[in-house]
Amino acid sequence: xxxxxxxxxxxxxxxxxxxxxxxxxxxxxxxxxxxxxxxxxxxxxxxxxxxxxxxxxxxxxxxxxxxxxxxxxxxxxxxxxxxxxxxxxxxxxxxxxxxxxxxxxxxxxxxxx
Amino acid sequence: xxxxxxxxxxxxxxxxxxxxxxxxxxxxxxxxxxxxxxxxxxxxxxxxxxxxxxxxxxxxxxxxxxxxxxxxxxxxxxxxxxxxxxxxxxxxxxxxxxxxxxxxxxxxxxxxxxxx
Numbered sequence: 001x002x003x004x005x006x007x008x009x010x011x012x013x014x015x016x017x018x019x020x021x022x023x024x025x026x027x028x029x030x031x032x033x034x035x036x037x038x039x040x041x042x043x044x045x046x047x048x049x050x051x052x053x054x055x056x057x058x059x060x061x062x063x064x065x066x067x068x069x070x071x072x073x074x075x076x077x078x079x080x081x082x083x084x085x086x087x088x089x090x091x092x093x094x095x096x097x098x099x100x101x102x103x104x105x106x107x108x109x110x111x112x113x
Numbered sequence: 114x115x116x117x118x119x120x121x122x123x124x125x126x127x128x129x130x131x132x133x134x135x136x137x138x139x140x141x142x143x144x145x146x147x148x149x150x151x152x153x154x155x156x157x158x159x160x161x162x163x164x165x166x167x168x169x170x171x172x173x174x175x176x177x178x179x180x181x182x183x184x185x186x187x188x189x190x191x192x193x194x195x196x197x198x199x200x201x202x203x204x205x206x207x208x209x210x211x212x213x214x215x216x217x218x219x220x221x222x223x224x225x226x227x228x229x
Binding site: 004008031033035040041042043044045048088100101103104105106 | 117119146153154155156157158161171203205217218219220221222223225
């Protein structure tokens with residue numbers, strides 16, 4: 001079946017690293033995404049990783065993909081208060097037959113001084 | 114940059130009213146989507162469209178309909194609003210090369226609908 005799971009909350013101190021984890025179920029997924037939603041706003045595409053990659057780095061963001069365990073993580077280095085938001089993991093399983101994003105429930109990241 | 118706009122940020126409607134939510138994208142994208150977002154449930158797909166006048170049901174189409182008369186515009190219609198349709202509604206679009214495209218989806222800012 002299709003299911004993407006994330007923990008609901010993460011609290012970190014400003015300046016520390018944050019790691020948000022996600023597990024997905026469909027091994028046919030070719031792209032896996034991280035979206036960020038700030039309070040009262042829509043979803044902003046943060047980054048994505050193609051399934052034949054293990055890692056992707058973009059400035060303070062590092063995405064790690066373990067395809068064997070169907071585990072995806074997003075690491076934010078030097079976390080700032082502006083990183084406080086909800087982070088959604090999403091996959092597009094090819095078995096869906098069309099461009100259907102499956103989202104996790106979202107992880108609320110709280111950054112405190 | 115891709116721009117997806119939604120007609121209202123906040124809407125308050127009464128039970129039984131007909132509600133229209135509008136979404137416009139300016140990048141000539143083929144695919145457009147409507148989701149609703151509820152706490153603890155993430156985003157759930159209501160309907161999507163991969164071409165003008167074409168639509169497909171998502172996971173939760175009951176109580177909703179859609180219209181795509183022009184490529185850039187995708188409307189979500191609540192024929193008779195009910196309190197359980199109080200939610201955040203998000204529109205998205207993607208470039209699309211067919212129904213099985215895996216193109217990245219870009220989202221609008223959302224419309225928070227309250228049905229009293």
